[in-house]
Amino acid sequence: MYDIKWIRENADVFDKGRERRGLAPMSAELFALDDARRAAIAELQKAQERRNAASKEIGAAMKAGDSAKAEALKAEVAQIKDNWPALEQAERDAIAALDNALSSIPNTPLDSVPQGKDxxxxxxxxxxxxxxxxxxxxxxxxxxxxxxxxxxxxxxxxxxxxxxxxxxxxxxxxxxxxxxxxxxxxxxxxxxxxxxxxxxxxxxxxxxxxxxxxxxxxxxxxxxxxxxxxxxxxxxxxxxxxxxxxxxxxxxxxxxxxxxxxxxxxxxxxxxxxxxxxxxxxxxxxxxxxxxxxxxxxxxxxxxxxxxxxxxxxxxxxxxxxxxxxxxxxxxxxxxxxxxxxxxxxxxxxxxxxxxxxxxxxxxxxxxxxxxxxxxxxxxxxxxxxxxxxxxxxxxxxxxxxxxxxxxxxxxxxxxxxxxxxxxxxxxxxxxxxxx
Missing domain, CATH: 3.30.930.10 (Bira Bifunctional Protein; Domain 2)
Structure with a gap:
């Protein structure tokens, strides 16, 4: 199984190895899956950070006696909580899509392996x-x-x-x-x-x-x-x-x-x-x-x-x-x-x-x-x-x-x-x- 980091650093070697096996280049497809994985992870982290920040702001608003702001922040936290399962599922799906793709790719032949079809x-x-x-x-x-x-x-x-x-x-x-x-x-x-x-x-x-x-x-x-x-x-x-x-x-x-x-x-x-x-x-x-x-x-x-x-x-x-x-x-x-x-x-x-x-x-x-x-x-x-x-x-x-x-x-x-x-x-x- 491949490391996506290695593929990013050696895309030409990876694609040439696939070509030697009679397979089409795949690095661009994998990069897109990796980008989607990174975006899903970032979106979840962003929501986590905003939930933590909003929770602190609720305390500050209540201490300042600004009940309207506190209620708005509570509503925002509640909305993040409601969206949380979907964000987690999106992250799991994006990770699984990349892992499934990587697990289906054959090993790269050594240079000493002769080229051939069968x-x-x-x-x-x-x-x-x-x-x-x-x-x-x-x-x-x-x-x-x-x-x-x-x-x-x-x-x-x-x-x-x-x-x-x-x-x-x-x-x-x-x-x-x-x-x-x-x-x-x-x-x-x-x-x-x-x-x-x-x-x-x-x-x-x-x-x-x-x-x-x-x-x-x-x-x-x-x-x-x-x-x-x-x-x-x-x-x-x-x-x-x-x-x-x-x-x-x-x-x-x-x-x-x-x-x-x-x-x-x-x-x-x-x-x-x-x-x-x-x-x-x-x-x-x-x-x-x-x-x-x-x-x-x-x-x-x-x-x-x-x-x-x-x-x-x-x-x-x-x-x-x-x-x-x-x-x-x-x-x-x-x-x-x-x-x-x-x-x-x-x-x-x-x-x-x-x-x-x-x-x-x-x-x-x-x-x-x-x-x-x-x-x-x-x-x-x-x-x-x-x-x-x-x-x-x-x-x-x-x-x-x-x-x-x-x-x-x-x-x-x-x-x-x-x-x-x-x-x-x-x-x-x-x-x-x-x-x-």
Whole structure:
């Protein structure tokens, strides 16, 4: 979220940033809203000052025996009192109009972000591993899972509808093994602290990381039932990613910069309505309403964030390298990057069943964009508080990692070889085959 003062001082930079995202200039519109806010505040202050002055004049008039003047002043005070609710409402409306406008504006891309309209303009910066040469036609993951008898979309649809799956037996264990392996790697080798956060959060938390208000339709909300007729219901949001609770752990706080960077990881279920994904990836586990993901979040001082972005992306890459999954690293263009991001790297894993690379991790640096929404600050050696920088990334999406393992490690007989690094988490199992 932006500071209107910063926009006034950097209007050209702000409008050029919007232009890079394919958006129209907006500084003039925001200045008009800010002028209206200032005018409403001034009008209320003017009325307050006049009410105070008139109250003093009433006392002086009564002391001087000028009852006519006193009565006129009393009438004036009464009129101000009558107008007061309207003035307060005008102030609230003007403040809300500016805040709503500011909260709907995406972050400004860094200069190093390539210009572009959509995913076709993303730029590949690195490629790791060589896709396996199969001597048979590789299948897609859902064909493999269903063939093994351990992946059930039909029953999931009966339980919950489309975009859900029931994994059983060794595939359920494979999903758990992947998550445990990732968490062990990030905590044991990469220095992240594991956190087990709530999966239900309030509006403020979703606003802080910019899921609200713009992306409301992509979220799942839940309402707790009433305990009694006198008790109000409680409304929550199911987290779309652990980025939400992890980043909000520092909301409304002032950190000691000696503590920074703070690095956290969590393995959680995530929930997304996928409102804009009609017709996309309708089969399989690529795009589901409920999925498991290991998230990485960093809270840094402003000077640390760009270096931390490279480090975080490298930590996600280590997961794919350990699993020996071919992937490529791309930097998203201005037209494809996320709302809160200043710059994003996507890691795309090779899926032989589809014959293409698909996203498995996004790592973004957000600058102070989220920190302003959360009022998360730090205090440096000079003692002055300033907004922290926030970063988030998938380390990685567990369901998509399982998809990649199934497709890259499939065999001609329908079985799947378990990657060496996962075998200890699978009780020594080296191969997943259909039970007879």
């Amino acid at each position: 995913e076709n303009d993303n730029v590949e910066v690195f490629r790791w591993g060589t896709p396996r040469a199969f001597d048979f036609t590789p299948k897609e993951h859902f064909e493999i899972g269903e063939g093994l008898g351990f992946m059930d979309f039909e029953t999931a649809a009966k339980l919950s509808g489309a975009r859900f799956v029931v994994n059983k037996g060794p595939l359920a264990r494979l999903e758990r093994a992947l998550a445990q392996f990732m968490l062990d790697l990030h905590t044991g080798e990469h220095g992240y602290m594991e956190v087990n956060p709530p999966l239900l959060v309030r509006d403020d938390a979703m606003f802080g990381t910019a899921q609200l208000p713009k992306f409301r339709e992509d979220q799942f909300s839940v309402t707790a039932g009433r305990q009694s007729s006198d008790e109000p219901t409680s409304e929550y949001w199911l987290i779309p990613t652990a980025e939400v609770p992890l980043t909000n752990l520092v909301r409304e706080s002032i950190l000691d910069e000696a503590q920074l960077p703070i690095r956290m990881t969590a393995g959680t279920y995530c929930f997304r309505a996928e409102a804009g994904a009609a017709g996309k990836d309708t089969r399989g586990m690529i795009r589901q309403h409920q999925f498991y993901k290991v998230e990485l979040v960093s809270i840094t001082a402003p000077e640390q964030s760009l270096e931390e972005h490279e480090r975080m992306t490298g930590c996600a890459e280590k997961v794919l390298q350990a699993l020996e999954l071919p992937y490529r690293k791309v930097v998203l263009c201005t037209g494809d990057m996320g709302f809160a991001s200043q710059k994003t790297y996507d890691l795309e894993v090779w899926l032989p069943g589809q014959g293409k690379y698909r996203e498995i991790s996004s790592c973004s640096v957000c600058g102070d964009f989220q920190a302003r929404r959360m009022n998360a600050r730090s205090r440096g050696p000079d003692g002055k508080p300033r907004f922290v920088h926030t970063l988030n990334g998938s380390g990685v999406a567990v369901g998509r990692a399982m998809v990649a393992v199934l497709e890259n490690y499939q065999e001609a007989d329908g079985s799947v070889t378990v990657p060496a690094v996962l075998q200890p988490y699978m009780g020594g199992l080296t191969r997943i085959a259909r039970s007879v």
